[in-house]
Amino acid sequence: MTEFIHHIPALIIVIPLLWGFATPLIGRLSKKGMYAWVVTALAITEALTIAQIYLVLTQGTQVYVMGGATYNTTIPPDSGGIPVRIILTVDAFSAFMAFTAATVTLAGGIYSITSEEGTSGESMYYTLLLLMLSGMLGMVMTGDLFNFFVFLEINSLASAGLIAYRVGKGISVEAAFKYAIISSVGALIYLFGVGILYGEYDALNLAMVASRMQFTGLDKVVMALFTVALAMKAGSVPLHYWVPDAYGKAPGAISAILVTASQASLYALFRVCFSLFGLGSNTLTTGWFLISLGLLSMFVGVTMALIQTDIKRLMAYHAISQTGYMLLGVGVGLATLGTAAFSQYGLQAMEGGIFHIINHAMYKGLLFLTAGAVIYRLGTSDLNKMGGLAHNMKYTTVFFMIGALSIAGIPPFNGFASKLMIYESTYLFNPILSIIAIVVSVLTLASFVKVFHSAFMGPKLYDVKEVPKAMLVGMAILTSLIILFGLFPNIAIQYLVGPAAKALANQAAYISSVMGGA
Amino acid sequence: MVGALNTYVTPSGFWNPILWLIAFLISLLLAYIIWSRGEKSYKKETEQVKPFFAGNVIESKERAHVRAHNIYWGFVEALRPYYMALKRIHTGDVNDYVAWFIGVTSFMLIIYFLWGVKP
Incomplete structure (x- = not known):
């Protein structure tokens, strides 16, 4: 049992990967068997991510050496002091992100059982879904810069395939094409940066490179390449243009999972800022870079959302806007890192930003699932053609209301808790930032009032039924977590968010977890 | 805390x-x-439940439903220059997406060269 526990980080990535490749074979034998197979994989992965959180909280950062003589010998005696193998480095922030990704994918996978039933290539859909999950988990758990690129590519390719899944008279395919182009450009630019670092420091391990970082002119180039490429993959303004296309045209469950895929890139952006460059860089500059992106994302995202009449595009713009809150919170933390202000309010700003990651994954995931439910029944995503759905789709309406109230930061839902943390801490940093964040929240509420009125209120226009149970179960999973984190934010803060923020801020601990006393 | x-x-x-x-x-x-x-005089299934639209006769309840594109019309009109500018940059052309990426990367290269590392 003890031996098994040590392999949890590897199993979390390997299970969806192998399960995914076997899915088409299972699908040929039995469709129901394939559903059970996929849900089992997702449930096991979810359970392992929870176990991993427990391990990290009780035993500290977990390292796992792929193909090593032992699972934790990061620096073999004959390697010249360099961690040569692929090393998974799972601190509290990584474990937090892995749990977030696995939870939304579990809900999305269950939801897909009926939402995608009868579509052609269903087994391929689940294969890509599992590969997408594996890619996300690898991105947030790897401690290797090149290996991150590999998982980024796995995730991007699977995501592009899933965005194009519905074809949609070519429109979905066009959206997938744009996503593929943007992902490839971002990934190649990132890879170029990795190449520069490898040439300079003879290492690909993040902790190793961080420990050798000299902040040369080339390193400044890498800073620009990494931060901008990852900000684009995270969907922040002014690099967000692909987001409404991709989220808007993907199937509902995939749009929900794409939110966590973007968050995996956001994780990497935060990771390179804190753990790779850290205090050696000018954290005021990198912090304000994140804050600026955050402000632009919040305001441009929400104002663009207000004028949308396509339910999925509207929600996609809100996803951009909400990413702004995370960038703002963590950006304030980064800008104050190493100063007295960090302990006064910087750490809380980071906690707010990180708490918003999981909250956003849950409520935006839920909102995309409700949008998918509406489209499933009406066959259109045009809000102008909707109305009166609350008469017949009562559960979907309640789920939508909970998601909408949460994203707008209305108490007692989870969105309020994280936004409160961001408002208060950023106010102490700069009051204008806090005021903008509150105004954006008001506009978010206004936007979702529009959706609620257009789609669910008014006279009964369509004689439709509620969506099937599997779709309701998918939505219910995310709803229950929204309520749980809303009513008991201290659980999330104490066991997930607080340790994650502290782990992210502590570059020395991250480096020593891999390098040890070397 | x-x-x-x-x-x-x-x-x-x-x-x-x-x-x-x-x-x-x-x-x-x-x-x-x-x-x-x-007030206790409200009665269902009577004239009271009919939509009131500034005294105009409404043909049907369905037509009284305000559609999405009409909501916040005044807000959008008031911010027309802002929205015109926003719509202009949201071209939907992937070449423009990449151009923005190149532009931001170039800008950040200058910023990081000037202030990227602690003096």
Whole structure:
């Protein structure tokens, strides 16, 4: 049992990967068997991510050496002091992100059982879904810069395939094409940066490179390449243009999972800022870079959302806007890192930003699932053609209301808790930032009032039924977590968010977890 | 900071969702009491339930439903120059997406070269 526990980080990535490749074979034998197979994989992965959180909280950062003589010998005696193998480095922030990704994918996978039933290539859909999950988990758990690129590519390719899944008279395919182009450009630019670092420091391990970082002119180039490429993959303004296309045209469950895929890139952006460059860089500059992106994302995202009449595009713009809150919170933390202000309010700003990651994954995931439910029944995503759905789709309406109230930061839902943390801490940093964040929240509420009125209120226009149970179960999973984190934010803060923020801020601990006393 | 009884202590105060929920339920109860003592002449299935649209005759309930593109029309009109500028840059052309990426990367290269590392 003890031996098994040590392999949890590897199993979390390997299970969806192998399960995914076997899915088409299972699908040929039995469709129901394939559903059970996929849900089992997702449930096991979810359970392992929870176990991993427990391990990290009780035993500290977990390292796992792929193909090593032992699972934790990061620096073999004959390697010249360099961690040569692929090393998974799972601190509290990584474990937090892995749990977030696995939870939304579990809900999305269950939801897909009926939402995608009868579509052609269903087994391929689940294969890509599992590969997408594996890619996300690898991105947030790897401690290797090149290996991150590999998982980024796995995730991007699977995501592009899933965005194009519905074809949609070519429109979905066009959206997938744009996503593929943007992902490839971002990934190649990132890879170029990795190449520069490898040439300079003879290492690909993040902790190793961080420990050798000299902040040369080339390193400044890498800073620009990494931060901008990852900000684009995270969907922040002014690099967000692909987001409404991709989220808007993907199937509902995939749009929900794409939110966590973007968050995996956001994780990497935060990771390179804190753990790779850290205090050696000018954290005021990198912090304000994140804050600026955050402000632009919040305001441009929400104002663009207000004028949308396509339910999925509207929600996609809100996803951009909400990413702004995370960038703002963590950006304030980064800008104050190493100063007295960090302990006064910087750490809380980071906690707010990180708490918003999981909250956003849950409520935006839920909102995309409700949008998918509406489209499933009406066959259109045009809000102008909707109305009166609350008469017949009562559960979907309640789920939508909970998601909408949460994203707008209305108490007692989870969105309020994280936004409160961001408002208060950023106010102490700069009051204008806090005021903008509150105004954006008001506009978010206004936007979702529009959706609620257009789609669910008014006279009964369509004689439709509620969506099937599997779709309701998918939505219910995310709803229950929204309520749980809303009513008991201290659980999330104490066991997930607080340790994650502290782990992210502590570059020395991250480096020593891999390098040890070397 | 996490305090006792599900209370999250913030720099300027605290947040306790359970207390908030209790206060909210009490407010709902008060609202219900006030409402129950009000006008009782409302009757379902009568003229009272017909939509009123500035005195104009409404042909059907379906036509009275305000559609999405009409909501916040005034807000959007008031911000027309801002929205014109925003729409202009949202071209939908992937070449422009990449151009923005190149532009931002170039800008950040200058910023990081000037102020990227602590002096």
